[in-house]
Amino acid sequence: xxxxxxxxxxxxxxxxxxxxxxxxxxxxxxxxxxxxxxxxxxxxxxxxxxxxxxxxxxxxxxxxxxxxxxxxxxxxxxxxxxxxxxxxxxxxxxxxxxxxxxxxxxxxxxxxxxxxxxxxxxxxxxxxxxxxxxxxxxxxxxxxxxxxxxxxxxxxxxxxxxxxxxxxxxxxxxxxxxxxxxxxxxxxxxxxxxxxxxxxxxxxxxxxxxxxxxxxxxxxxxxxxxxxxxxxxxxxxxxxxxxxxxxxxxxxxxxxxxxxxxxxxxxxxxxxxxxxxxxxxxxxxxxxxxxxxxxx
Numbered sequence: 001x002x003x004x005x006x007x008x009x010x011x012x013x014x015x016x017x018x019x020x021x022x023x024x025x026x027x028x029x030x031x032x033x034x035x036x037x038x039x040x041x042x043x044x045x046x047x048x049x050x051x052x053x054x055x056x057x058x059x060x061x062x063x064x065x066x067x068x069x070x071x072x073x074x075x076x077x078x079x080x081x082x083x084x085x086x087x088x089x090x091x092x093x094x095x096x097x098x099x100x101x102x103x104x105x106x107x108x109x110x111x112x113x114x115x116x117x118x119x120x121x122x123x124x125x126x127x128x129x130x131x132x133x134x135x136x137x138x139x140x141x142x143x144x145x146x147x148x149x150x151x152x153x154x155x156x157x158x159x160x161x162x163x164x165x166x167x168x169x170x171x172x173x174x175x176x177x178x179x180x181x182x183x184x185x186x187x188x189x190x191x192x193x194x195x196x197x198x199x200x201x202x203x204x205x206x207x208x209x210x211x212x213x214x215x216x217x218x219x220x221x222x223x224x225x226x227x228x229x230x231x232x233x234x235x236x237x238x239x240x241x242x243x244x245x246x247x248x249x250x251x252x253x254x255x256x257x258x259x260x261x262x263x264x265x266x267x268x269x270x271x272x273x274x275x276x277x278x279x280x281x282x283x284x285x286x287x288x289x290x291x292x293x294x295x296x
Contacts, residue, residue, distance in 0.1 A: 005062035012039035016067035018131040021046040026156035033057040055087040064094045071100040090116030099123045102168035109167040118146050123174035128234040135159045141169035175247035182264045184218040189285040192226045225282035238277040241268050
């Protein structure tokens with residue numbers, strides 16, 4: 001019999017499916033629930049177990065992990081008679097790995113405490129590729145003892161795992177991460193259009209830029225997207241739009257000015273308004289091309 005905790009996984013999307021499968025590979029007993037039948041079939045094919053509801057998935061779990069799009073979805077699976085808090089056993093550890101508002105995380109932790117359920121907020125960075133390769137960066141908020149307990153599980157999912165402070169801290173750091181990523185993608189997109197209009201060999205230019213101070217994980221991960229104009233979603237514009245709203249609101253609350261971030265947030269919003277919300281966030285290149293006179 002395995003001594004590893006039993007895991008319930010709620011949300012099997014672009015990130016959740018490969019992450020849950022990596023736990024199965026690491027020897028965890030994973031029971032998953034999501035709304036799409038094909039995602040449940042994928043989990044069972046990988047060696048996990050499918051559950052017909054949130055309540056069924058969490059009932060016998062030691063650890064419950066949620067990976068859903070935004071705060072409303074976290075609240076939908078956590079609260080109510082069929083939700084996590086009403087059906088999980090006392091003493092269970094709830095790890096929310098979604099990217100949501102810090103306030104939602106703080107509220108969830110307080111509500112769960114009344115039910116005897118411990119909570120960590122643990123959003124991730126690294127995109128679909130990082131999820132598949134189990135090299136995610138995981139930023140965690142919550143009690144040190146709960147973090148220490150969850151550390152072996154996190155190590156099956158990522159490489160950089162850091163507790164950033166109390167409840168909500170992980171989400172605050174994730175918001176900062178999304179600010180940096182969006183601004184970086186925008187700068188890369190502007191550089192690509194500038195280079196192409198100047199007649200430079202784009203592939204060669206991106207290679208040499210990647211080896212210097214301009215190099216970044218964003219450029220390394222998204223270079224082929226720019227070169228091939230392949231915007232198959234690894235992280236959708238719709239989700240980055242949501243995240244830019246989170247960081248903008250959180251910064252306003254604490255009195256931090258984000259002048260460049262505010263501009264990029266509007267560019268992300270405009271791309272979404274033009275019907276590109278389902279594309280990868282590297283599609284910010286399309287917005288720059290439109291502004292530069294191209295028909296996209």
